[in-house]
Amino acid sequence: MLKKKLIENNNKFLISNYSRYPISIIKGDGSYVYDTDKNEYLDFISGIAVNNLGHNNKGIKNAIKKQLDELTHVSNLFLIPKQIEFAKLLTERLSRYKVFFCNSGTEANEAAFKLARKWGLYNNKKTIISVTGAFHGRTFGSLSATTPKKYRDGFYPMVPGFKRAKFNDITSIKSIIKKDKKVLAIIIEPVQGEAGVKIADKKYLKELDILCKRNNILLIADEVQVGIGRTGKLFGFEHYGIQPDIISLAKALGGGIPCGAIIANPNICDFLTPGSHGTTMGGNPLAMASGISMVKQINKKQFLKKVTNKGLYFLDNLKLSLKSKKIKEIRGLGLILAIEFYSSKIAKKFTNSCISNGLLVLITEKYNVRILPPLNVKNSEIRKSIKIMKTVLEKIDE
Numbered sequence: 001m002l003k004k005k006l007i008e009n010n011n012k013f014l015i016s017n018y019s020r021y022p023i024s025i026i027k028g029d030g031s032y033v034y035d036t037d038k039n040e041y042l043d044f045i046s047g048i049a050v051n052n053l054g055h056n057n058k059g060i061k062n063a064i065k066k067q068l069d070e071l072t073h074v075s076n077l078f079l080i081p082k083q084i085e086f087a088k089l090l091t092e093r094l095s096r097y098k099v100f101f102c103n104s105g106t107e108a109n110e111a112a113f114k115l116a117r118k119w120g121l122y123n124n125k126k127t128i129i130s131v132t133g134a135f136h137g138r139t140f141g142s143l144s145a146t147t148p149k150k151y152r153d154g155f156y157p158m159v160p161g162f163k164r165a166k167f168n169d170i171t172s173i174k175s176i177i178k179k180d181k182k183v184l185a186i187i188i189e190p191v192q193g194e195a196g197v198k199i200a201d202k203k204y205l206k207e208l209d210i211l212c213k214r215n216n217i218l219l220i221a222d223e224v225q226v227g228i229g230r231t232g233k234l235f236g237f238e239h240y241g242i243q244p245d246i247i248s249l250a251k252a253l254g255g256g257i258p259c260g261a262i263i264a265n266p267n268i269c270d271f272l273t274p275g276s277h278g279t280t281m282g283g284n285p286l287a288m289a290s291g292i293s294m295v296k297q298i299n300k301k302q303f304l305k306k307v308t309n310k311g312l313y314f315l316d317n318l319k320l321s322l323k324s325k326k327i328k329e330i331r332g333l334g335l336i337l338a339i340e341f342y343s344s345k346i347a348k349k350f351t352n353s354c355i356s357n358g359l360l361v362l363i364t365e366k367y368n369v370r371i372l373p374p375l376n377v378k379n380s381e382i383r384k385s386i387k388i389m390k391t392v393l394e395k396i397d398e
């Protein structure tokens, strides 16, 4: 009855831009969440890579509570010590890089593009290249860099000056640069989350980094989904030995409170001069306090090593346990994994069946089931999830 009313009111009062499961989650603890019908789920969606320390994390909760007692919001007209503390933390291994805080991933990419364009003005450059499969957000700049048509349909015209190359194909980028001397920046996700966990080749990103540096082109790493420890490194690009000029972050960055950021190379960061860009809520003390706690807990050698080991354990055991002609590939980097099916129908059936058996996973780009457990997931929880997936798959296979 309660559920029926919820669905009714959801449809009555909320714009219908999301297709939602008829499940209402009201509580979370560690890797588990609970719904209004008292069902328990192993949460391997993690709010789509937001809850990287699971639910009800003590450190984050205490940081938020403490900050609530002091100050929740103050304008960027004033000095905000927590912003400085967080920026210092994020740039520990990025000497002299500087940070701008905003509220979401799409905003982070907008800031990256605006900074790049401002820098480009002095170099008479304006073209920004993104790649096939890319997802960078839903505001107009980010949407213009987002490749799949389904996100852009109905919203034309896009922002001019965006061009498209093939993912994992350096020659396709080279041929654009050869023809267009005004290429200003290339944006890339080290692992394409929305495209179905497509991992950039080592050689490709290394060559791309060199290409950018040789041609005075900015390299933007979109780390919105895979930053903050998801791949076993604080930033995904650290797997590749490259040095992006701009890094965009969001999702897990705020520890569950909306927060986005760009981290920019010292040679370009101050092109965003006073008044040229901003946001009222960006770097809000509450988001900063929560985010600092999140990043401090994750950015430890031992913690990140465990993420790597758990990722390998998960991947190996998934491959061993899920043997089916319906599966094309199982892949992952750290704790972002995907099972790619040959049929989108089967992928959907598999996802829905996992959810009704108490395991939250999500479908991505039709054929891929994406798995995003919390980074502090236990091995026993990984084993439990594989057991559910194996049973579900066997039933589908019958």
Ligand SMILES: Cc1ncc(COP(=O)(O)O)c(C=O)c1O
Residues within 6 Å of the ligand: 104, 105, 106, 107, 109, 135, 136, 137, 138, 189, 193, 194, 222, 223, 224, 225, 250, 251
């Ligand atoms: C790589 C990437 N960039 C940008 C975004 C947009 O982030 P947000 O939804 O916070 O605007 C997303 C969201 O899924 C993403 O995965």
